[in-house]
Amino acid sequence: MKLLRLGAPGEERPAVLDSDGRTYDISGLTRDIDGPFLAGGGVENEEADMNRHDDSDARIGECAPMRELSGLKALVTGGASGIGLATARLLAARGADVAVLDLDPSAVPEPLRGYRADVADDNTVRTAVDAAASDLAGIDIVVNNAGIGAVGTIEDDDDGQWHRVFDVNVMGVVRTTRAALPHLRASSHAALVNVCSIAATAGLPQRALYSASKGAVQSLTLAMAADHVREGIRVNCVNPGTADTPWVGRLLDQAADPAAERSALNARQPLGRLISADEVAAAIVYLASPAAASVTGAALAVDGGMQGLRLRPAGQ
Numbered sequence: 106m107k108l109l110r111l112g113a114p115g116e117e118r119p120a121v122l123d124s125d126g127r128t129y130d131i132s133g134l135t136r137d138i139d140g141p142f143l144a145g146g147g148v149e150n151e152e153a154d155m156n157r158h159d160d161s162d163a164r165i166g167e168c169a170p171m172r173e174l175s176g177l178k179a180l181v182t183g184g185a186s187g188i189g190l191a192t193a194r195l196l197a198a199r200g201a202d203v204a205v206l207d208l209d210p211s212a213v214p215e216p217l218r219g220y221r222a223d224v225a226d227d228n229t230v231r232t233a234v235d236a237a238a239s240d241l242a243g244i245d246i247v248v249n250n251a252g253i254g255a256v257g258t259i260e261d262d263d264d265g266q267w268h269r270v271f272d273v274n275v276m277g278v279v280r281t282t283r284a285a286l287p288h289l290r291a292s293s294h295a296a297l298v299n300v301c302s303i304a305a306t307a308g309l310p311q312r313a314l315y316s317a318s319k320g321a322v323q324s325l326t327l328a329m330a331a332d333h334v335r336e337g338i339r340v341n342c343v344n345p346g347t348a349d350t351p352w353v354g355r356l357l358d359q360a361a362d363p364a365a366e367r368s369a370l371n372a373r374q375p376l377g378r379l380i381s382a383d384e385v386a387a388a389i390v391y392l393a394s395p396a397a398a399s400v401t402g403a404a405l406a407v408d409g410g411m412q413g414l415r416l417r418p419a420g421q
């Protein structure tokens with residue numbers, strides 16, 4: 106059995122295709138589905154409306170209307186751009202009610218709810234988390250994604266800059282999680298995902314401060330996973346390689362030769378290209394979802410093979 110769509114664009118109805126090539130309208134069974142449909146998926150309830158349709162207008166091969174997060178409430182820091190925005194959108198597409206905390210949430214698209222907060226400021230974090238928890242009627246999922254970069258060796262940044270990056274990248278995780286913990290404890294599906302980095306696990310040049318902060322995030326992920334596992338709260342992190350986000354766009358803009366810099370970043374990852382924000386979001390949403398109910402204390406690399414692979418030069 107395959108799921109597919111019948112009908113004219115804008116008036117499509119979900120249907121199933123059986124192994125004999127017959128199609129059956131199942132719109133009466135799936136009225137709440139508003140996304141695209143799964144190809145190749147099974148259909149458990151075969152008591153569908155068996156109206157036959159010519160399947161000449163069927164479109165097979167679209168992706169799944171996975172709404173496995175329906176009823177769950179999610180909070181994403183730094184959700185107004187890049188990986189955070191892609192994650193917030195995917196959580197919402199999977200059925201979650203999503204709050205975005207950001208320095209500037211003014212352009213956050215519906216159905217996401219935007220809350221202004223600076224993760225370096227405990228008061229704004231507590232106020233925003235409380236407001237989000239009240240509006241959403243709880244919090245089940247927290248994605249600690251807000252972060253800032255730093256370029257240079259340990260000689261290049263002064264103490265103030267070291268404090269600033271740790272304040273956002275590490276203490277931001279602490280503040281947001283601390284404010285959300287009472288709500289997570291009340292959830293029967295509590296999951297935290299921290300956005301870490303390949304910089305936590307590989308020595309990258311000119312990234313001393315940033316790498317140290319992300320190394321702290323990875324260690325903190327493990328400690329938090331241990332502290333909260335018996336409260337039913339899972340804690341994991343995702344380690345992206347270089348991802349094609351506005352952040353990296355800004356870095357490229359500052360390079361003497363942006364095209365050459367992009368090529369160098371592409372070549373550094375064995376897949377030969379940057380990671381997309383959507384690819385990182387998919388990993389985050391997996392770790393936050395019931396599908397990962399047995400996963401805690403894990404670091405999931407989404408880095409095009411950069412951490413784990415050791416390739417010979419091309420052609421050799």
Ligand SMILES: NC(=O)c1ccc[n+]([C@@H]2O[C@H](COP(=O)([O-])OP(=O)(O)OC[C@H]3O[C@@H](n4cnc5c(N)ncnc54)[C@H](O)[C@@H]3O)[C@@H](O)[C@H]2O)c1
Nearest residue numbers: 183186187188208223224250251252302345347348350352
């Ligand atoms: N882009 C990459 O290559 C890459 C690679 C590995 C890890 N990461 C990590 O992914 C996360 C997101 O990166 P991105 O590339 O999507 O960045 P981005 O700059 O596109 O988005 C970051 C978002 O965080 C918000 N933000 C920054 N400081 C904040 C603060 N103090 N309080 C609240 N919000 C704040 C920004 O307003 C922005 O909306 C970061 O933690 C980053 O370290 C990025």
